[in-house]
Amino acid sequence: MISRREALIGGASLLAFTGIGTAGRATWAAGAPVSSGVPEGAAAEAELGTLAGKKPLIRLSHRPPNYETPVEYFKDVITPNDVFFVRYHHGHIPELTAAEWTCQIRGEGVEKPFTLSLASLKADFQSVEMVAVCQCSGNRRGLSKPHVPGVQWGYGAMGNAKWKGVRLKDVLTKAGLKGQTIEVAFNGADKAVMTGGPDFMKSLPVWKAMDENVLLVYEMNGAPLPHWNGFPVRLIVPGWTGTYWMKHLTTIEALTQPFNQFWMAPAYRIPQGKFPLVDRFISQETDAKTTPITEIVVNSLITSLTEGQKVTVGHPVEVKGIAWDAGYGIRTVEVSTDGGETWHRAVLGADLGRFSFKPWSHSFVPSKAGKHTVMVKATNPQGATQTFELVFNPAGYHNNVIETITIEAA
Amino acid sequence: MKTFLFAAVLLAAVPAMADETIQLKAGNGMEMVQSTCSACHSVDYIVMNSPFLDRAKWEASVVKMKKVFKAVIDDKDVPTIVDYLTAQYGPAK
Numbered sequence: 001m002i003s004r005r006e007a008l009i010g011g012a013s014l015l016a017f018t019g020i021g022t023a024g025r026a027t028w029a030a031g032a033p034v035s036s037g038v039p040e041g042a043a044a045e046a047e048l049g050t051l052a053g054k055k056p057l058i059r060l061s062h063r064p065p066n067y068e069t070p071v072e073y074f075k076d077v078i079t080p081n082d083v084f085f086v087r088y089h090h091g092h093i094p095e096l097t098a099a100e101w102t103c104q105i106r107g108e109g110v111e112k113p114f115t116l117s118l119a120s121l122k123a124d125f126q127s128v129e130m131v132a133v134c135q136c137s138g139n140r141r142g143l144s145k146p147h148v149p150g151v152q153w154g155y156g157a158m159g160n161a162k163w164k165g166v167r168l169k170d171v172l173t174k175a176g177l178k179g180q181t182i183e184v185a186f187n188g189a190d191k192a193v194m195t196g197g198p199d200f201m202k203s204l205p206v207w208k209a210m211d212e213n214v215l216l217v218y219e220m221n222g223a224p225l226p227h228w229n230g231f232p233v234r235l236i237v238p239g240w241t242g243t244y245w246m247k248h249l250t251t252i253e254a255l256t257q258p259f260n261q262f263w264m265a266p267a268y269r270i271p272q273g274k275f276p277l278v279d280r281f282i283s284q285e286t287d288a289k290t291t292p293i294t295e296i297v298v299n300s301l302i303t304s305l306t307e308g309q310k311v312t313v314g315h316p317v318e319v320k321g322i323a324w325d326a327g328y329g330i331r332t333v334e335v336s337t338d339g340g341e342t343w344h345r346a347v348l349g350a351d352l353g354r355f356s357f358k359p360w361s362h363s364f365v366p367s368k369a370g371k372h373t374v375m376v377k378a379t380n381p382q383g384a385t386q387t388f389e390l391v392f393n394p395a396g397y398h399n400n401v402i403e404t405i406t407i408e409a410a
Numbered sequence: 411m412k413t414f415l416f417a418a419v420l421l422a423a424v425p426a427m428a429d430e431t432i433q434l435k436a437g438n439g440m441e442m443v444q445s446t447c448s449a450c451h452s453v454d455y456i457v458m459n460s461p462f463l464d465r466a467k468w469e470a471s472v473v474k475m476k477k478v479f480k481a482v483i484d485d486k487d488v489p490t491i492v493d494y495l496t497a498q499y500g501p502a503k
Contacts, residue, residue, distance in 0.1 A: 195480065
């Protein structure tokens with residue numbers, strides 16, 4: 001669990017963050033801590049904005065609402081609900097009620113279609129709790145070089161929460177899954193604004209839908225899901241990017257044919273062969289060049305330092321942060337304080353499960369005045385690690401370039 | 411005018427997101443861009459995606475909005491919209 005010390009440091013940093021004097025990675029000119037490297041337009045336009053029930057977050061767009069979490073909040077390994085990022089594809093987002101909510105379990109691939117209520121979801125199935133990272137496929141898209149169109153996210157289109165719900169597998173089993181089922185498709189209550197526009201829907205291969213870690217959740221960090229994070233029930237697919245984590249679930253449909261829709265193709269695709277071997281989604285490999293994005297790539301973030309921060313020669317500097325991957329676990333985190341010449345193993349912190357952020361820390365004493373370039377690199381048990389150069393792709397996905405922060409000792 | 415009214419109705423229906431006064435740069439076609447694009451999304455999307463999209467990319471974006479998202483855009487208006495976006499939110503010449 002989070003130590004008291006870390007919690008205190010987190011709290012102190014938030015106070016600092018709400019002030020105006022913080023220098024560093026943040027660009028404060030526009031009034032919001034936008035990551036340096038995002039397009040000029042995004043840096044100028046983004047502001048701290050508040051959605052109902054949320055603290056001020058970095059607003060990238062009003063409608064549909066797209067808000068990212070300022071990096072300062074990742075000092076806590078669990079991301080609080082009121083600062084958890086918000087991402088929507090459509091501006092039409094009904095507010096559902098727990099009492100009226102239902103979800104249809106249906107499709108050619110089930111024997112006994114039925115309707116779920118929130119009460120039956122809680123009463124009739126075994127409950128499961130799990131800590132898992134939800135990361136938007138396009139997290140860090142704004143840092144792509146060259147820039148690519150889309151929501152220009154910096155580092156904060158992600159969060160780590162303790163989710164509570166039931167296994168999708170148990171719900172599908174109750175409906176009686178037929179052998180011919182190839183995919184399971186999900187729809188949520190949000191809708192395209194224009195008639196005929198593509199409703200936001202996604203599918204999973206049946207093997208993934210039956211994975212014991214894939215849940216229908218109704219709680220996040222011990223509270224009902226915030227509206228903006230999928231109230232009352234959302235899907236979580238630990239290890240896979242946020243696109244599959246359908247919010248405000250309304251239908252779950254077992255399919256005997258691949259789901260053919262805009263949000264499966266051409267949207268949310270990565271070029272074949274450019275990224276490490278990951279979970280394949282073979283029934284959606286419908287063209288020779290692209291494949292659906294699936295697993296989160298290994299990544300890390302420095303949370304204790306900001307660009308240009310002043311430190312004192314001869315005094316220890318704490319380099320701290322988080323690392324995560326698709327759930328294989330983080331094997332090592334290495335820190336360099338000399339621009340990548342030498343690397344040191346960081347100390348790994350609390351283990352909240354393999355799908356969680358993993359805290360790490362490394363202390364060093366700057367022995368001479370001047371600039372010190374700090375870098376961090378995580379590696380998982382498969383040996384998958386982060387890249388020094390961006391692996392460019394047209395949608396700006398999977399940016400896990402090793403982070404570099406330069407601090408100044410005097 | 412029809413799209414503009416539709417946008418107004420939509421804003422009224424979603425008060426949580428209604429505070430979205432974004433002033434686009436003045437220029438030929440600005441009103442058309444404002445009313446057409448804001449029927450579905452706030453126009454901060456345009457500012458956010460600047461100034462790195464050239465004419466071909468802005469055009470691809472407008473065509474995607476029309477063909478995929480069913481934005482109500484007359485074919486004859488597409489060049490005006492693309493000209494405006496390229497001139498005001500394209501790369502510096």
